[in-house]
Amino acid sequence: MNGVTGRMGHRQHLVRSILAIREQGGLPLPDGTVLWPEPVLVGRSEAKLRGLAETHGLTRWTTDLAEALAGADVYFDAQVTNQREKAIRAAIAAGKHVYTEKPLAEDLAGSLELTRLANQAGIRHGVVQDKLFLPGLLKLKRLIDGGFFGRVLSVRGEFGYWVFEGDWQEAQRPSWNYRAEDGGGIILDMFAHWRYVLDNLFGRVRSVQCLGATHIPERVAEDGTPYTATADDAAYGLFELEGGIIAQINSSWATRVFRDELVEFQVDGTEGSAVAGLRRCRIQHRATTPKPVWNPDVPATIDFRSQWQEVPDNTEFDNGFKAQWEMFLRHVYAGEPFAWDFLAGARGVQLAELGLRSWREGRRIEVPELTA
Structure with a gap:
């Protein structure tokens, strides 16, 4: 999870989505198993990451994106917009499924290129449409x-x-x-x-x-x-x-x-x-x-x-970010459909x-x- 020291990445995606899924006992999958998300916190500030991890009882954090990608299935990006495309390219190259905040990239050409690369790599990809x-x-x-x-x-x-x-x-x-x-x-x-x-x-x-x-x-x-x-x-x-x-x-x-x-x-x-x-x-x-x-x-x-x-x-309405996170995780781990892929994100750009x-x-x- 890259960019979780920012307002949206921290509050909506880490606390109210991933940690909330853990608090409810994990995410039930159709085959009867339960998915337990283990977040790896990524960012530029070692002090902020350490403090965030300690606050929420987490142990895995790093300022090295390559290190984080090596030990993860899914890459999530909530960085500032101009840092997003490069990081997503690295995640795709590492063969990771990608879920990201919008906008997908700074321009349409970059968004379509990420879509093409993701499809070629055969990964599952999605964009937040909260x-x-x-x-x-x-x-x-x-x-x-x-x-x-x-x-x-x-x-x-x-x-x-x-x-x-x-x-x-x-x-x-x-x-x-x-x-x-x-x-x-x-x-x-x-x-x-x-x-x-x-x-x-x-x-x-x-x-x-x-x-x-x-x-x-x-x-x-x-x-x-x-x-x-x-x-x-x-x-x-x-x-x-x-x-x-x-x-x-x-x-x-x-x-x-x-x-x-x-x-x-x-x-x-x-x-x-x-x-x-x-x-x-x-x-x-x-x-x-x-x-x-x-x-x-x-x-x-x-x-x-x-x-x-x-x-x-x-x-009863669940948190919108959490609801879409659950849909994307079921898409990755159970093959359920997910409509809001990189092409949907490119349309927004x-x-x-x-x-x-x-x-x-x-x-x-x-x-x-x-x-x-």
Whole structure:
């Protein structure tokens, strides 16, 4: 597990996924055996790795990637983006199965090359697509599968929050996120997410039009040094999906939250609408839709929010990262299918690359189909 000293690698992948699988007694496989994951922690800081291992009662850690690969079946990568491709190439060359955070690589060419190398090597490979496993989006998928919306017309997404500049309050995200030369930028980060959300829930993305921005031009690094932000911190995207569905998604690290959750999607259809977030999902059917009339001269008399219904859980939702980890491990050790391979990850990088190009050229761009 490379990159586990970082926020996501530590909290979501090590603690809430791999260690959580151990805490539940391992992962049952279809043949009746139980898989017991033994993590080998890899990173650049010996002190951080030793402290992490001691905290969680682990004994295997190293700063030498080759040493870690020699004693492992699966390689996992949660490093900064610009370090990922080289490490994954090494894992493939060592014949290891690979599971990785997104984006798969910094550009489409690198992503497709990793896909080709992985397929040639005959290894199993996967990319984290965590938002598909959020309770709110699982409920939304339930509505779609049940025909609640009728014909889906549009999707509107709002994601983001204010990331402090790092001077008078510590930033919640690492500084490399705001340096393009280090693989930062919200388009490369979030468009990879939006690709698999849109593709899996609503239909293949056919075109993109994007306007990016660097709203905060100077930030302060972890050591207190000011630096110039060279990467985009906001993106305003318009996507055309198959079936004529229009999706609009705003992504920003320079916005203050006035919504119930940090990400929300409103889906409007001929028969009903829904608003889904990380955990909640609320709906309004056509039969219960109010009939507002535009009149700016009088106060609004309709409490619009009160007329939406909460979609019940109807099940217990596990941590989304853990759920996908279990699927990938069953894919590796039991041969079960796994849909989110390197090619799926490459599609996310493709959309980010085309989004950046759309911003640069000021135009709408078609999204061609990718094949392995």
